[in-house]
Amino acid sequence: MxxxxxxxxxxxxxxxxxxxxxxxxxxxxxxxxxxxxxxxNNQEHPRLGFTISKKKAKLAVDRNRIKRVTREQFRLNxxxxxxxxxxxxxxxxxxxxxxEQLIRELNNTWQKIQKxxxxx
RNA sequence: AAAGUUGGCCGUGCAAUCGCUGCUUUAUCGUUGUGUUUGACCAUUUCGGUGGUUAAGCAGACGGGUGAAGGGGAGGAAAGUCCGGGCUUCGAUGGGUAGGGUGCCAGAUAACGUCUGGGCGGCGUGAGCCGACGACAAGUGCAGCAGAGAGGAGACCGCCUAUCGCGUUUACGUGAUAGGUAAGGGUGAAAGGGUGCGGUAAGAGCGCACCGCACAGCUGGUAACAGUUUGUGGCAGGUAAACUCCACCCGAAGCAAGACCAAAUAGGGUUCCAUAUGGCGUGACCCGCGUUGGAACCGGGUAGGUUGCUCGAGCCUUAUAGCAAUGUAAGGCCUAGACGAAUGAUUGCAGCUCGCAAGAGAUACAGAACCCGGCUUAUAGGCCAACUUUCCAC
Numbered sequence: 330m331x332x333x334x335x336x337x338x339x340x341x342x343x344x345x346x347x348x349x350x351x352x353x354x355x356x357x358x359x360x361x362x363x364x365x366x367x368x369x370n371n372q373e374h375p376r377l378g379f380t381i382s383k384k385k386a387k388l389a390v391d392r393n394r395i396k397r398v399t400r401e402q403f404r405l406n407x408x409x410x411x412x413x414x415x416x417x418x419x420x421x422x423x424x425x426x427x428x429e430q431l432i433r434e435l436n437n438t439w440q441k442i443q444k445x446x447x448x449x
Numbered sequence: 450a451a452a453g454u455u456g457g458c459c460g461u462g463c464a465a466u467c468g469c470u471g472c473u474u475u476a477u478c479g480u481u482g483u484g485u486u487u488g489a490c491c492a493u494u495u496c497g498g499u500g501g502u503u504a505a506g507c508a509g510a511c512g513g514g515u516g517a518a519g520g521g522g523a524g525g526a527a528a529g530u531c532c533g534g535g536c537u538u539c540g541a542u543g544g545g546u547a548g549g550g551u552g553c554c555a556g557a558u559a560a561c562g563u564c565u566g567g568g569c570g571g572c573g574u575g576a577g578c579c580g581a582c583g584a585c586a587a588g589u590g591c592a593g594c595a596g597a598g599a600g601g602a603g604a605c606c607g608c609c610u611a612u613c614g615c616g617u618u619u620a621c622g623u624g625a626u627a628g629g630u631a632a633g634g635g636u637g638a639a640a641g642g643g644u645g646c647g648g649u650a651a652g653a654g655c656g657c658a659c660c661g662c663a664c665a666g667c668u669g670g671u672a673a674c675a676g677u678u679u680g681u682g683g684c685a686g687g688u689a690a691a692c693u694c695c696a697c698c699c700g701a702a703g704c705a706a707g708a709c710c711a712a713a714u715a716g717g718g719u720u721c722c723a724u725a726u727g728g729c730g731u732g733a734c735c736c737g738c739g740u741u742g743g744a745a746c747c748g749g750g751u752a753g754g755u756u757g758c759u760c761g762a763g764c765c766u767u768a769u770a771g772c773a774a775u776g777u778a779a780g781g782c783c784u785a786g787a788c789g790a791a792u793g794a795u796u797g798c799a800g801c802u803c804g805c806a807a808g809a810g811a812u813a814c815a816g817a818a819c820c821c822g823g824c825u826u827a828u829a830g831g832c833c834a835a836c837u838u839u840c841c842a843c
Contacts, residue, residue, distance in 0.1 A: 389815085
């Protein structure tokens, strides 16, 4: 039975968590909307954190929307992912994209990550 | 019916599946917290006990973990952070100065730069809308170009008089000089009230009448202000979002305020000794106030956690006072409290616009962060009420 729960343990909560990812020379998965920084963690499950600056998405409504959509897709796929920490960094233009396109892009990225970690 | 004005309201709804986050009820797990019982050891003792440490058992009231069910979960602007207040702390809210704000009058309010009613001025056929709208006759300052002159002013042209020339015998015309003159021309955004009559050499508030203005009185009004068949004055421009004056108001900083529990680390309080017309500190400045070097003893509060944190100048209904803003009374209701920050995603149906239909299209501005009252700005589409103008019908 797959679990689709998304509790607090699946998030990066403190600045130290973020610094760990940045300092570990992370693997990058990029597309035109965002960049994902990835490194292995010592947990049982993957974790996700966000960095969306006001410059990239001007309105709070847009920033919230991106986070919610991305989190939703992460939740549905988390059981398929290895134990890694990810930091989502928004790029210019992400605020102009609708939910459907963002979801398609994210699904591509999950598949790439899975392939990469199966190989290694 | 069309065009418009003002005020108020809504700003997607329902269902299913999967998630997030508080609350309530409930199940279960742990015994590291908590409570309690017993034993052992240590300290103390008035030999009854008391305090501490530790081990074992029990409990499930409190707290914690994991489930289940029920129920709640963004806005009219949550925004800009432009005002005002509550709350909190601070040389433990002292005196003076500086500085800032407001600015027709009255009322409302916790308070306001807000709101309501009224006055005055301007705009609109009108319903209505707009206005930092106190004082330049307290003082100081400022004003490009043009113009003779820009503030108790001013002779460039013109007008008038006198003297001396010239044309001609005088009248008259004309030139120069010395005066008078604010009627007329010209300049300017603005030239020191306007019209008429008298007056004069020509003119002039120089005098008079009427109109306008200022001051005083009287009448109405709480007042701003309005009216005036009253009296006085010949009448002294603009600018105070220029200094200034007048009236009233203002301590500062903010929930990263602050309080409590508490790893670390320096500072801090009490006593004793030493002791200076000095030094240092001060959330605008001055007065003022505090503090200082050494020793001994006693306690400290950053990371993290808890709290502040949502029952409040609260919302709804009715009655009542008031033109109104709003107040009062009664009854009912509980309606987000997160902290790398929840309030979401997908699908179906309904609703909106266009179309006979199949179908197509639109769905704005925008996301709580201690809480309220306002203001300002953004906003697809829609609803209600009152009123105005024009046209048509009767």
